[in-house]
Amino acid sequence: MEQTGERLSTPMASNRYGPWAPTTRHEVFAALDGCAAPWWFAGGHALELFTGRTWRAHDDIDIGIRRIDAPAVLDHLRRRGWEPVVAAAGVLSPWDGGPLDAATHQNNVWCRRPGGPWQLDVIVGEGDDGRWVYRRDPAITRPWSEAVLERDGVRFLAPELQLLFKSKDVRGKDTVDVEQVAPLLDGGGLALLAAQLRGDHPWLAMLRGLAPACTADDVLVVLDVLARAGLRAWVDGGWAVDALLRQQTRTHADLDLAVERASFEPALDALDQHGFRIVRDDGRHNRVVADRVGRMVDLHAFDPTVVSIDDDGVARHGGDGLGYERGGFDGRGTIGGREVASISPATLVRYHTGYDVDDDDWHDVRLLCGRFDLPVPPDYDRFTSR
Structure with missing residues (x-):
């Protein structure tokens, strides 16, 4: 794929770089079967896995990985017949086989079968063997056992962390998601979101209303x-x-x-x-x-x-x-x-x-x-x- 200097839009809104036809969670499991590096579902699917139900359609499917594991995961997908393309700083660039650079915002990799539609968005995050690290504020860390949850063998990003990412540039579907998920969060999840959002954020009043008082x-x-x-x-x-x-x-x-x-x-x-x-x-x-x-x-x-x-x-x-x-x-x-x-x-x-x-x-x-x-x-x- 040729590089382009034009600004990338979100995968679900973009037809300029080819159509999206999201895959299923079952197909993601098949694609990553045997991958030694850890990965987990992110985005709206992570919130569904937390709640155990569905309330809207999804235009894409996301998985999360650690930056240090990106070469192993992307190489695994490539060997399974997928084409990984780095989406960063307004350009699409075929993955060159090396590590991904945080300084140049190499935080997303779009994947498709050659000649087919985009099907998978790999979100590259920060962390080491001990803790997950919030890319936008490295002071916010969590043990992996709190950052990535698991139910019935399926791993997914903790809901408060997923909503934290969604809170930056709020879209209509993000507000729908927080209305469905926030009432199910524990006090710690509510506290994280309420502490990170600024006074004019549209979610803040709802989150504060749900948060427990300090006794x-x-x-x-x-x-x-x-x-x-x-x-x-x-x-x-x-x-x-x-x-x-x-x-x-x-x-x-x-x-x-x-x-x-x-x-x-x-x-x-x-x-x-x-x-x-x-x-x-x-x-x-x-x-x-x-x-x-x-x-x-x-x-x-x-x-x-x-x-x-x-x-x-x-x-x-x-x-x-x-x-x-x-x-x-x-x-x-x-x-x-x-x-x-x-x-x-x-x-x-x-x-x-x-x-x-x-x-x-x-x-x-x-x-x-x-x-x-x-x-x-x-x-x-x-x-x-x-």
Whole structure:
């Protein structure tokens, strides 16, 4: 096949490069029978295999493989009479027998019998022997036992990971898929999707509505994991407000925790050992993790070395200027009847400023300022003037 500089459209929409006539899962099994490298169903078929039912027709059939296994899988298909063609960066190029390059976006290989229609889209992904890696954010990894599921001898990409890929450029069929599948996801799957999607994403409200709330028992489970690892943590965010008030005053989607910078990676490791996987990477000072139950933890790191103290008494911790009030870690409160360390009231109020505050923020600030005799920041003038 000649290379073309014209932009490739999706396989199901494209006739310019030849028609698609998708094969069946049975035929895919026959084509890959005896292949030593692992592979699994992806795309809409993966979601069907997870749910055990069908709700729409499919224009193509996808399988997933690891990039390190691409030569073995494609060579196997070629020896079975298939023609593998790399679809990357706007061109179609016959596979040359070598490895596929992530840097040049060699992430898809279309396959057909010589002279026939396209029948199979091989999706090339990242990972090593231990873990699957999300191509768009390498901080998002999963053990293979969680990334690729198996039922009745059929392997398929975990549904939350498939929906994560579908969430980037949403088509009508993708929304149909998420409406069918999301209600069946566990809390961890919902947490991953909700953490990765931005505030204006059309799926976000539905996913948040399905996600479980973070309970006091959930908070204590997380604190126990860290305590057993010898790590100290301060409750932050909405749960810190309720800890200081010594009663739960509203529902919470997650748990915010602060740990010393030296404890950050050990805390992530301890949580990972208890099934908490990274669902969002917000930089060297912040990760969001969740377990399969849906317990979501927003973990923040701070450097206890005070670099400077400004005129307002704000201690600047670390070279990145993370700011805390003097005494910002002196808060004490209770959650579920247990005494916990928390961020101080004044620091929590200050952290509830500097952005477009909402009703939950006003709820927290109103209670904190009332209980601890703190001034209400001007950010809340529209609430106080009601």
